[in-house]
Amino acid sequence: MEKEKYKLIGILNVFDITPEFVYPVFEYDSRYYVQDRLSTKKIDAFELITKENFINNIQPLYKYYLTLPSRKYTYYVDDDVIVGFQLSENELFIGTKEEFIEYSEQIRVEDEFMKVELPYVVKKMKLERGEK
Numbered sequence: 001m002e003k004e005k006y007k008l009i010g011i012l013n014v015f016d017i018t019p020e021f022v023y024p025v026f027e028y029d030s031r032y033y034v035q036d037r038l039s040t041k042k043i044d045a046f047e048l049i050t051k052e053n054f055i056n057n058i059q060p061l062y063k064y065y066l067t068l069p070s071r072k073y074t075y076y077v078d079d080d081v082i083v084g085f086q087l088s089e090n091e092l093f094i095g096t097k098e099e100f101i102e103y104s105e106q107i108r109v110e111d112e113f114m115k116v117e118l119p120y121v122v123k124k125m126k127l128e129r130g131e132k
């Protein structure tokens with residue numbers, strides 16, 4: 001039996017602010033999904049987006065200058081968890097946690113909250129992979 005293919009098609013920025021971590025959005029069978037929010041290393045499942053206001057706020061990838069290190073657009077259960085980070089109104093990163101850790105060292109954020117949040121999230125990602 002062939003695995004279900006989820007195509008990366010856009011993002012959902014729930015708070016509509018930047019810079020901000022965003023949900024990568026996938027399409028499968030003409031419905032929209034996000035990766036399981038409890039997954040830490042591998043995608044355990046995809047969660048169906050059912051709220052109409054979320055569906056209406058999905059932003060297609062083509063709207064952004066996209067940093068997509070792996071150039072991957074098709075995902076499956078058991079693939080590495082991916083991170084979405086919207087740096088500005090038109091700049092977007094989508095990649096694995098490893099790729100995000102590397103990316104985070106190259107960017108500058110001016111937002112005071114994100115100056116604290118970003119290092120915290122990166123530290124948590126490093127701990128998940130066994131680093132200190």
